[in-house]
Amino acid sequence: MKTSDFSSSSSPSDRRIGALLRHLTAGTYFPASDNLSSVFASPTSGINGGSVFAHLVQAPEDPILGVTVAYNKDPSPIKLNLGVGAYRTEEGKPLVLNVVRKAEQQLINDKSRIKEYLPIVGLVEFNKLSAKLILGADSPAIRENRVTTVECLSGTGSLRVGGEFLAKHYHQKTIYITQPTWGNHPKIFTLAGLTVKTYRYYDPSTQGLNFQGLLEDLGAAPPGSIVLLHACAHNPTGVDPTIQQWEQIRKLMRSKGLMPFFDSAYQGFASGSLDTDAKPIRMFVADGGECLIAQSYAKNMGLYGERVGALSIVCKSAEVAVKVESQLKLVIRPMYSSPPIHGASIVAVILRDRNLFNEWTLELKAMADRIISMRKQLFEALRARGTPGDWSHIIKQIGMFTFTGLNPAQVSFMTKEYHIYMTSDGRISMAGLSSKTVPHLADSIHAAVTKAI
Ligand code: KET
Secondary structure, three states: OOHHHHHOOOOHHHHHHHHHHHHHHHOOOOOOOOOHHHHHHOOOEOHHHOEOOOOOOOOOOOOOHHHHHHHHHOOOOOOEEOOOOOOEOOOOOEOOOHHHHHHHHHHHHOOOOOOOOOOOOOOHHHHHHHHHHHHOOOOHHHHOOOEEEEEEEHHHHHHHHHHHHHHHHOOOOEEEEEEOOOOHHHHHHHHHOOEEEEEEOEEOOOOEEOHHHHHHHHHHOOOOOEEEEEOOOOOOOOOOOOHHHHHHHHHHHHHOOOEEEEEEOOOOOOOOOHHHHOHHHHHHHHOOOOEEEEEEOOOOOOOHHHOEEEEEEEOOOHHHHHHHHHHHHHHHHHHHOOOOOHHHHHHHHHHHOHHHHHHHHHHHHHHHHHHHHHHHHHHHHHHHHOOOOOOOHHHHOOOOEEEOOOOHHHHHHHHHHHOEEOOOOOEEEHHHOOOOOHHHHHHHHHHHHHOOO
């Protein structure tokens, strides 16, 4: 179809289209030399009439979530997914907590509930309760109204909103993350507009914390830099600083004006106690300084797919906190407008009710205990097989994961020969194991290690 076809037509709408095309031909959309007939023959054609996306390369699967994709394709009846950090029961099934079922029932029974948009900052009661959960009921920062909390899309969304807020409004644009860390951290912060650098954290030779390296690297960071800290149950290593080491980290960071950004994805999963796991954060808040906290309810309430989390920014004064919140809204509104209502409502029901809250802490402790028992069983199973190496890190490490020390070749051997799926860095999700599957895993580790792959 040519532009002249429209101008010679008698219909008013064709004439309008004709005028528009003449405008486009002469204007900025298509250079005048462009052959419009080929454009309209196939409105989105690329080279030789093919797709305009034909040049795309196939992207690799996500290093963590891609493990589940590969697992799902495997028809073997003995397959085992130890990739993603998601809790499973002794029967290997995903778990919906009893308190979550009760809270959902309450929500369904309440006929006054509506599905209107939430405000940009999310469910206000949820925000208040989340701040209390992480900072403590008696937190002076909360009492002094110095904390602003916004509901976000789980831990990932909270990190992303916090990152973009810092990129826009904080004087330092560099964020230091642990080496190694959760694979999504560098991507989240880079896309948020920050420059990502690493600090030493894990020492493969001791399978423990490289505390000296950590202090040196943070000590050498430019004043004011942002530092991402795993609040507890470090992912992927399962290695956390002691409380004394946290105190040293705090002193060093405050003396250099480094900005703490806590990622709290596992509160309650490390020790089984919500308060114990929040302690490092509370130490930083107690000194009166500022910090950011990204909270997730994916693991500790089993609300993975509900995408419910919170970003809190602890400020020096109530006046600043109000302004910070106003700017957070400007970050959120064009990103996803406002957060979802269902997951946050479930959390609010549980956190506001003393009985449900207590029941939750029991269920959480049971999950943490089952993981600890898996650690013991795997350790014993390797010992019983006489598997070469010191496997005591399996029982020393904290939280959902064991950083086994297995290399990528060993991991791929275990996947191929034993249908055991895990991330290529040798991280296994202990929550995916059960008493029934421990022997199979131990056999495969033993084979991988003794075959000297
Ligand atoms: N921080 C850390 C440290 C983390 O391990 C995860 C998830 C998140 C944040 C984000 O979780 P969210 O579901 O957005 O609240 N980690 C597991 C799942 C994943 O990779 O998405 C994992 O490491 O397996």
